[in-house]
Amino acid sequence: MRDAAPETIYLSDYSPFGFVVDEVTLTFDLHPENTRVKSRTAFRPNPAATDRTFFLHGENLKLINASIDGTPVAPDVSDKGLTCDVPDGPFIWESEVEIDPQGNTALEGLYMSNGMYCTQCEAEGFRKITYYPDRPDVMSVFTVIINGPHPVLLSNGNPVASSEGHAEWHDPWPKPAYLFALVAGELIAHADTFTTASGRKVDLNLYVRPGDEGKCAFGMQALKDSMKWDEEVYGRKYDLDLFNIVAVDDFNMGAMENKGLNIFNSSAVLASPETSTDMNFERIEAIIAHEYFHNWTGNRITCRDWFQLCLKEGLTVYRDSQFTSDMRSAAVKRIGDVIDLRGRQFAEDQGPLAHPVRPESFQEINNFYTATVYEKGAEVIGMLKRLVGDDAYATALDLYFERHDGDAATIEDWLKVFEDTTGRDLTQFKRWYSQAGTPRLKVIEDWADDTLTLTFTQHTPPSAATPEPQPLVIPISVGLIGPIGDEVAETRVLEMTEASQSFTFDGLAARPVASILRGFSAPVVLDHDLNDTERALLLAHDTDPFNRWEAGRTLARKSLLSMIREGTAPDRAYLDGILAVLRDETLDPAYRALMMGLPSQSDLATALHDAGEVPEPDLIYAATETMRAAMARRFRDVLPALYADNLVTAEYRPDAEQSGKRALANSALALITRTDGGVQAQAQYGAADNMTQQLSGLANLIRADRGSAALKAFEAQWKNDRLVMDKWFGLQVIEADPEDAADVAAALTDHPDFNWKNPNRFRAVFGSLVMHHAGFHHHSGKGYQLLADWLIKLDPVNPQTTARMCSAFQSWPRYDDDRKALITAELDRILAQPTLSRDVTEMLTRIRK
Ligand code: 0A1
Numbered sequence: 001m002r003d004a005a006p007e008t009i010y011l012s013d014y015s016p017f018g019f020v021v022d023e024v025t026l027t028f029d030l031h032p033e034n035t036r037v038k039s040r041t042a043f044r045p046n047p048a049a050t051d052r053t054f055f056l057h058g059e060n061l062k063l064i065n066a067s068i069d070g071t072p073v074a075p076d077v078s079d080k081g082l083t084c085d086v087p088d089g090p091f092i093w094e095s096e097v098e099i100d101p102q103g104n105t106a107l108e109g110l111y112m113s114n115g116m117y118c119t120q121c122e123a124e125g126f127r128k129i130t131y132y133p134d135r136p137d138v139m140s141v142f143t144v145i146i147n148g149p150h151p152v153l154l155s156n157g158n159p160v161a162s163s164e165g166h167a168e169w170h171d172p173w174p175k176p177a178y179l180f181a182l183v184a185g186e187l188i189a190h191a192d193t194f195t196t197a198s199g200r201k202v203d204l205n206l207y208v209r210p211g212d213e214g215k216c217a218f219g220m221q222a223l224k225d226s227m228k229w230d231e232e233v234y235g236r237k238y239d240l241d242l243f244n245i246v247a248v249d250d251f252n253m254g255a256m257e258n259k260g261l262n263i264f265n266s267s268a269v270l271a272s273p274e275t276s277t278d279m280n281f282e283r284i285e286a287i288i289a290h291e292y293f294h295n296w297t298g299n300r301i302t303c304r305d306w307f308q309l310c311l312k313e314g315l316t317v318y319r320d321s322q323f324t325s326d327m328r329s330a331a332v333k334r335i336g337d338v339i340d341l342r343g344r345q346f347a348e349d350q351g352p353l354a355h356p357v358r359p360e361s362f363q364e365i366n367n368f369y370t371a372t373v374y375e376k377g378a379e380v381i382g383m384l385k386r387l388v389g390d391d392a393y394a395t396a397l398d399l400y401f402e403r404h405d406g407d408a409a410t411i412e413d414w415l416k417v418f419e420d421t422t423g424r425d426l427t428q429f430k431r432w433y434s435q436a437g438t439p440r441l442k443v444i445e446d447w448a449d450d451t452l453t454l455t456f457t458q459h460t461p462p463s464a465a466t467p468e469p470q471p472l473v474i475p476i477s478v479g480l481i482g483p484i485g486d487e488v489a490e491t492r493v494l495e496m497t498e499a500s501q502s503f504t505f506d507g508l509a510a511r512p513v514a515s516i517l518r519g520f521s522a523p524v525v526l527d528h529d530l531n532d533t534e535r536a537l538l539l540a541h542d543t544d545p546f547n548r549w550e551a552g553r554t555l556a557r558k559s560l561l562s563m564i565r566e567g568t569a570p571d572r573a574y575l576d577g578i579l580a581v582l583r584d585e586t587l588d589p590a591y592r593a594l595m596m597g598l599p600s601q602s603d604l605a606t607a608l609h610d611a612g613e614v615p616e617p618d619l620i621y622a623a624t625e626t627m628r629a630a631m632a633r634r635f636r637d638v639l640p641a642l643y644a645d646n647l648v649t650a651e652y653r654p655d656a657e658q659s660g661k662r663a664l665a666n667s668a669l670a671l672i673t674r675t676d677g678g679v680q681a682q683a684q685y686g687a688a689d690n691m692t693q694q695l696s697g698l699a700n701l702i703r704a705d706r707g708s709a710a711l712k713a714f715e716a717q718w719k720n721d722r723l724v725m726d727k728w729f730g731l732q733v734i735e736a737d738p739e740d741a742a743d744v745a746a747a748l749t750d751h752p753d754f755n756w757k758n759p760n761r762f763r764a765v766f767g768s769l770v771m772h773h774a775g776f777h778h779h780s781g782k783g784y785q786l787l788a789d790w791l792i793k794l795d796p797v798n799p800q801t802t803a804r805m806c807s808a809f810q811s812w813p814r815y816d817d818d819r820k821a822l823i824t825a826e827l828d829r830i831l832a833q834p835t836l837s838r839d840v841t842e843m844l845t846r847i848r849k
């Protein structure tokens with residue numbers, strides 16, 4: 001039954017648990033439908049706590065027996081957990097429960113995926129395994145005994161004993177329950193080793209299902225690269241003799257950083273040239289790094305409570321983005337991150353789900369693994385580093401690790417190390433953690449007496465989460481470009497703290513063009529009224545690669561917006577500027593490929609909404625198509641050479657150089673297809689020996705309306721590869737006409753391989769539909785209706801994946817009255833279901849407001 005009023009948890013209500021757990025021993029007797037879990041936990045009163053209520057979380061557990069110090073007890077059990085009278089001093093709690101991994105379709109706690117047992121305990125899944133204080137500030141040393149007829153039996157830490165059907169594990173590092181993991185099944189290990197800077201030899205294993213052995217090498221290399229990088233850049237060494245990764249097919253998220261036993265969605269770790277695209281490889285490298293980096297930022301130092309989630313996630317995302325920048329191209333990584341931030345986080349900040357990087361209340365914490373917590377959380381760290389400088393950042397991080405190793409820490413602890421090492425007062429900076437909304441930063445220029453004055457005004461739109469935003473500390477990186485495209489001053493980081501503030505640059509020989517917010521130095525929307533000539537100058541000459549790209553993007557956005565509003569023709573200056581970039585062979589192919597991109601259709605909708613207008617998805621789609629057609633014509637002379645020169649024929653490598661070239665060739669192919677009817681795409685599809693080129697060949701064939709044979713051939717070739725078939729499902733929706741996208745998605749749900757209980761497959765179809773802006777927002781409402789039907793179906797099976805997908809509806813307030821009515825009717829239809837999870841109830845009531 002739906003909770004009448006789901007409980008709201010507040011940051012301000014935090015109080016420590018009444019007991020300390022020194023150690024816990026878990027014994028698992030595995031069985032698909034009735035696994036027995038015994039726990040033996042040593043509790044003692046917590047001197048730092050006043051409330052001594054003994055409450056252990058527990059959900060969906062069948063309690064078999066319980067005892068305290070060997071004497072049976074009869075606890076008071078509810079659907080949330082149990083309470084019990086306990087002695088005044090230290091005591092041993094023992095319990096035995098029965099759970100049903102096979103019936104656990106929510107994929108939280110202990111569940112089964114293709115006959116293998118695995119766990120997902122973050123955030124609050126451990127309470128579905130046994131009775132325990134399932135909160136991150138309760139850290140304990142775990143011993144785990146596993147009995148089951150499986151060749152591989154894994155848990156956290158180091159192995160201490162094993163025999164057939166039996167294994168014992170001990171993790172010496174105290175940890176919260178959310179980092180517990182167990183895996184059992186018939187798995188194959190891809191093994192390697194890594195020797196740390198202090199000479200510790202670490203065994204590394206990547207465990208996969210039989211048949212996937214050929215997809216491990218890249219992930220393993222990424223792991224070793226990550227281990228080395230964290231030693232070199234952050235001085236962080238690995239702290240166990242063993243590091244295991246397991247790939248599972250059924251997983252709600254990307255991956256999980258369980259101590260010494262990372263569990264990965266197979267899509268986030270398995271890779272081979274034939275089955276994975278360049279983008280897959282890059283993502284896998286980043287996720288492996290991310291989970292590995294959590295060993296220090298998350299595991300050794302964890303979060304006091306779930307409101308502090310950004311403490312580990314913002315920092316770890318920031319660290320993995322530094323890693324990718326070092327491994328690949330920093331400029332390309334930064335631009336990609338900003339595209340992603342604008343697409344997901346800015347949209348979140350603009351709608352009813354807006355919340356601060358550190359939220360102050362929630363009903364279901366799983367709903368707060370958001371772009372704001374992760375990506376904006378990482379931006380906040382980037383700003384802090386920009387403000388204090390690289391050396392001070394390094395010093396502060398050293399102190400953070402030294403001071404808080406073994407702690408469950410807070411954002412206050414994090415900021416304090418920066419205050420203590422730099423002497424800065426970060427009171428105002430902290431608003432980045434407590435205020436929702438994307439700040440608008442307006443700049444006005446004044447030129448007089450060889451002096452340029454920049455006057456900035458900041459304004460954060462009020463929201464339900466933050467009704468009265470206060471001025472933030474904004475690091476604004478500024479460079480000046482002279483009339484012939486020369487750099488006339490050193491890049492300066494201005495530190496804005498007031499609502500309105502001026503900065504001067506004097507002694508200038510001629511009026512320069514200001515290049516503002518270089519490297520996207522703060523997550524704001526910049527309003528800088530440059531004319532098209534000035535922007536074209538930046539597009540041609542800015543030495544800051546981000547702002548050079550941004551100049552092109554701004555010209556594209558302006559042109560598209562006026563095409564949408566007034567039906568004007570595509571802007572020639574924009575097309576000429578991009579053409580010059582494409583011709584410039586000194587520029588990295590990956591960077592040129594990015595320059596050929598356009599703002600997404602939903603970004604354009606966001607921009608229109610920001611300007612107080614109502615976006616019309618069909619017009620946005622049409623304008624984007626017209627612009628693409630104009631690009632195909634204007635770039636016609638360079639496209640064949642661009643394609644031929646960058647079509648890599650050498651043996652496939654997923655590195656930055658080759659993948660950049662393939663990206664540029666594929667961008668060229670997309671435009672060529674508009675004029676050659678798919679001839680080149682057919683050739684590429686036929687010749688491809690890697691998924692990057694095969695998939696782009698296929699996408700272009702679909703666009704050219706000649707995809708059906710290739711789609712059939714692709715299906716026949718890959719029907720036994722789950723991850724490739726996800727691409728096949730997704731691509732057909734993504735490449736459909738707006739008119740048909742919902743029908744294509746609906747038809748795919750009838751396909752025998754549409755295993756909708758598998759989150760990857762569900763997302764392949766519906767994630768793609770939602771990303772198809774004009775298709776999802778089709779005026780008939782059929783996209784909304786289809787999604788709602790399936791959310792209703794999925795919720796009882798997997799509330800977490802259902803709830804995440806609900807965010808597709810978050811942008812409803814920006815559309816016209818007809819669409820608003822259609823969407824809200826679907827929201828109300830879902831909300832009216834007699835049984836609805838807490839996850840979905842919270843999401844939809846927040847969205848519906
Ligand atoms: N901590 C993991 C991601 C993760 C988060 C929540 C989950 O279930 C609610 C599962 C995984 C990470 O940041 O990679």
Ligand code: ZN
Pocket residue numbers: 290294312313316
């Ligand atoms: Zn993470």
